[in-house]
Amino acid sequence: MYKLNPLLHQELRLRIxxxxxxxxxxxxxxxxEISSATKxxxxxxxxxxxxxxxxxxxxxxxxxxxxxxxMITEKGKKELTEYVSRLKKMLNI
Amino acid sequence: xxxxxxxxxxxxxxxxxxxxxxxxxxxFILWGIMMIIAGLAEYFFYGxxxxxxxxxxxxxxxxxxxxxYSRKExxxxxxxxxxxxxxxxxxxxxxxxxxxxxxxxxxxxxxxYPLVLLLAGSATFISGGVSRFKPFIWGxxxxxxxxxxxxxxxxxxxxxxxxxxxxxxxxxxxxxxxxKSENV
Numbered sequence: 001m002y003k004l005n006p007l008l009h010q011e012l013r014l015r016i017x018x019x020x021x022x023x024x025x026x027x028x029x030x031x032x033e034i035s036s037a038t039k040x041x042x043x044x045x046x047x048x049x050x051x052x053x054x055x056x057x058x059x060x061x062x063x064x065x066x067x068x069x070x071m072i073t074e075k076g077k078k079e080l081t082e083y084v085s086r087l088k089k090m091l092n093i
Numbered sequence: 094x095x096x097x098x099x100x101x102x103x104x105x106x107x108x109x110x111x112x113x114x115x116x117x118x119x120x121f122i123l124w125g126i127m128m129i130i131a132g133l134a135e136y137f138f139y140g141x142x143x144x145x146x147x148x149x150x151x152x153x154x155x156x157x158x159x160x161x162y163s164r165k166e167x168x169x170x171x172x173x174x175x176x177x178x179x180x181x182x183x184x185x186x187x188x189x190x191x192x193x194x195x196x197x198x199x200x201x202x203x204x205x206y207p208l209v210l211l212l213a214g215s216a217t218f219i220s221g222g223v224s225r226f227k228p229f230i231w232g233x234x235x236x237x238x239x240x241x242x243x244x245x246x247x248x249x250x251x252x253x254x255x256x257x258x259x260x261x262x263x264x265x266x267x268x269x270x271x272x273k274s275e276n277v
């Protein structure tokens with residue numbers, strides 16, 4: 001029986017990390033758009049990924065407004081690769 | 094969550110990131126049109142006083158439009174990819190080299206077209222390669238051929254015309270093909 005990383009095996013967090021794996025960085029609004037989540041929920045899930053060291057978050061200002069940018073870390077990439085590899089084994093693909 | 098659902102999510106995010114690719118066609122079309130105007134103006138007004146002034150005029154107009162567009166597009170895109178970064182540095186290096194090449198050519202009383210086409214050809218070829226977009230790879234080669242033609246076979250009087258034609262084939266036509274694929 002293959003055990004999947006519980007931090008990644010959650011719909012919204014998986015959406016965030018797989019999107020970040022394909023770009024160098026994305027801002028909060030973009031993640032909001034691709035995930036269709038609420039601001040609060042997205043914020044909570046990004047924080048969880050950040051605490052685990054999978055995602056790096058930079059907060060700056062664009063004019064008067066806060067601007068949050070996220071990028072996947074090396075650890076995040078490694079965990080996602082491992083997660084995908086286990087999924088493939090589970091599904092025999 | 095089912096394992097198959099996880100795969101679907103990952104696949105959908107891959108598709109989503111492709112949609113988020115920065116739209117580069119605008120710059121090729123814009124600069125293509127600007128350079129064609131400049132090349133043709135130089136051809137038709139060749140030898141007239143201040144005929145060279147069309148170059149700074151079109152470069153300034155193109156620069157302003159590009160800056161406004163990139164700010165707007167940057168907000169829309171919300172992402173930065175490795176390809177965006179390669180484009181930025183390739184065309185940044187092109188801009189600096191272009192300035193120096195025009196200066197060297199003017200200093201030595203030579204036509205700047207062979208050098209300008211050579212540099213533009215290299216940058217376009219790289220852009221085409223990293224984007225895996227063949228029309229720009231071919232476009233880069235067309236510009237290199239234009240450079241050879243201007244350097245060895247064509248009289249200075251017609252360099253503006255050769256330049257305009259090369260840019261039309263290398264920037265404008267591929268730019269519109271790319272635009273069509275970006276809008277899908």
